[in-house]
Amino acid sequence: MTIWVMIVACAGVTMVMKAFGPIALGGRDLSPAFNRVIGLMAPPLLAALVVTAALANGEKLVIGADTVGVSAAGVALWRGANVIVGVLIAATVTAGLRLLWSRAG
Amino acid sequence: MPPSFGRGVRLGLPYAAAGFVLSLSFGVLARQAGFTFAQALVMSLIVFSGSGQFAATSIVAEGGGVLAAVAAASLANSRFLPMGIAFAPSLPGGPLKRAAQGQAVVDASWALASRGDGTFDRWQLFGTSAPQYVTWIAGTVVGALIGSDLGDTGRFGLDAIFPTFFLALLLVELRDPQARGVAAVGAAIALALVPVTPIGVPVLVASTAALIGLRR
Numbered sequence: 001m002t003i004w005v006m007i008v009a010c011a012g013v014t015m016v017m018k019a020f021g022p023i024a025l026g027g028r029d030l031s032p033a034f035n036r037v038i039g040l041m042a043p044p045l046l047a048a049l050v051v052t053a054a055l056a057n058g059e060k061l062v063i064g065a066d067t068v069g070v071s072a073a074g075v076a077l078w079r080g081a082n083v084i085v086g087v088l089i090a091a092t093v094t095a096g097l098r099l100l101w102s103r104a105g
Numbered sequence: 106m107p108p109s110f111g112r113g114v115r116l117g118l119p120y121a122a123a124g125f126v127l128s129l130s131f132g133v134l135a136r137q138a139g140f141t142f143a144q145a146l147v148m149s150l151i152v153f154s155g156s157g158q159f160a161a162t163s164i165v166a167e168g169g170g171v172l173a174a175v176a177a178a179s180l181a182n183s184r185f186l187p188m189g190i191a192f193a194p195s196l197p198g199g200p201l202k203r204a205a206q207g208q209a210v211v212d213a214s215w216a217l218a219s220r221g222d223g224t225f226d227r228w229q230l231f232g233t234s235a236p237q238y239v240t241w242i243a244g245t246v247v248g249a250l251i252g253s254d255l256g257d258t259g260r261f262g263l264d265a266i267f268p269t270f271f272l273a274l275l276l277v278e279l280r281d282p283q284a285r286g287v288a289a290v291g292a293a294i295a296l297a298l299v300p301v302t303p304i305g306v307p308v309l310v311a312s313t314a315a316l317i318g319l320r321r
Contacts, residue, residue, distance in 0.1 A: 002170075002171050003139070003140055003141075003144050003165065004144065005171055006161060006165065006171045006174050006175060007144060007147060007148045007151070007152070008151075009171070009175040010148070010152050010157055010158070010161050010174070010175055010178040010179075011148075011151040011152045013175060013178065013179045013182070014152055014153075014154055014157055014178070014182050014185065015208060017179075017182055017183065017185040017186050017189065018185045018188075018189050018204075018207045018208050018210055019189070019204035019207050019208070020186055020189055020190070021186065021187075021188070021189030021190035021191070021192060021193040021207065022189055022192065022193045022196050022200075022203035022204050022206065022207035023200045023203060023204050023207075024190075024193070025190055025193035025194065026193040026194065026196045026198075026200065026203035030194055030223070032223075033318065033319050034223065035194075035222060035223025035224070036223065036318035036319070037223075037315045037316055037318040037319060038190075038191040038223040038315070038318075039219065039220075039221045039222055039223045039318065040283065040284065040287045040314075040315040040317060040318045041187055041188070041191055041312055041315040042215070042216045042219055042274075042278050042284075043275065043278045043279065043281075043284040043285070043287045043288035043291065043314075044287050044288055044290060044291020044292070044294070044311045044312055044313075044314035044315055045184050045187070045188070045291065045308060045311060045312050046212070046216060046271050046272075046274050046275040046278060046288070047275055047288035047289070047291045047292040047295070047311070048291045048292060048294065048295035048307060048308040048311030048312075049156070049184075049212075049268070049271040049308055050268050050271045050272045050275055050292070051292045051295055051296055052295050052296075052299060052304075052307050052308060053267050053268035053271065054265075054268040055296065055299075056299045056304075056307075058304075059299060059300050059301075060299075060300065061296065061299055061300070065262070065265075066262065066264050066265040066268070069262055069265035069269075070265050070268045070269050070272060073265070073269045073272065074269075074272050074276075077269075077272060077273050077276050078276060082119050083119040083120055083122075083123050083269075083270065083273035084119050084122040084123050086123075086269050086272070086273055087123040087126060087127075087266050087269050087270060087273075089269075090262065090265035090266060090268075090269040091126070091261060091262035091263060091265055091266055092262065093262070093265070094262030094264070094265040095260060095261050095262035096262075098259060098260060098262065099260070
């Protein structure tokens with residue numbers, strides 16, 4: 001039961017966050033400065049998602065097997081690999097390193 | 106339907122394929138956290154957000170309460186506030202219609218539909234989100250079916266998929282030199298905040314790096 005409450009609440013909150021901007025600001029032109037800020041919003045959001053997902057372990061910053069896997073995928077993506085190839089490289093390298101470390105330890 | 110919808114679908118296919126693996130790992134995690142198959146499926150159907158679903162589910166898995174789980178999902182998804190504000194001026198129609206169109210925003214479709222001048226191609230965004238929704242559900246179904254038999258998913262490196270997904274999107278953005286500086290500032294802000302703020306806050310605050318655009 002509590003899981004159902006949690007699921008519906010998560011859906012409600014996400015819906016409100018996605019709806020806020022379109023309701024409050026939609027349908028009109030905004031200043032050029034505002035547009036420049038908007039145009040620059042994706043890079044820092046995505047960069048922050050990448051570094052926190054690859055390095056943060058709760059509130060600690062940790063370089064782990066996943067960090068290495070994501071970096072390896074990053075090199076492949078930078079050289080033109082498709083996102084699905086990148087994802088497979090990341091998972092394979094991470095899984096391989098964990099296997100090695102568990103054998104070594 | 107405008108041609109940009111079809112272009113959006115084509116652009117979305119690789120992300121949809123990656124999203125399948127990502128939602129599969131969500132299905133597995135959800136079952137291991139004590140979700141029923143129906144609960145895992147419904148969560149993907151009505152939340153449709155990797156970061157929010159993972160944030161809430163991992164708190165349930167660690168024995169946290171409903172409030173903590175919803176708060177974590179809210180923070181993890183708080184970037185949809187600035188993303189929705191950015192998308193808003195590109196949406197026609199009354200407030201309800203705009204709010205409904207705003208629900209189609211997911212990270213990949215939003216980033217790919219941004220023209221970089223403050224405007225968005227909304228039909229391309231709808232097109233990119235569509236295949237991602239289909240595979241998000243399909244992956245969850247597969248993951249939730251095999252979930253309880255799989256054991257520790259860390260062995261398969263599934264946790265490396267999520268950051269790689271966003272890295273692919275980021276690299277598309279970094280073709281623009283100005284974007285590189287803003288991205289570096291955003292990453293630095295996020296890393297500085299990780300030790301001192303709850304999950305999700307570093308990413309939200311990192312978006313303020315875009316305020317560099319106010320100069321000139």
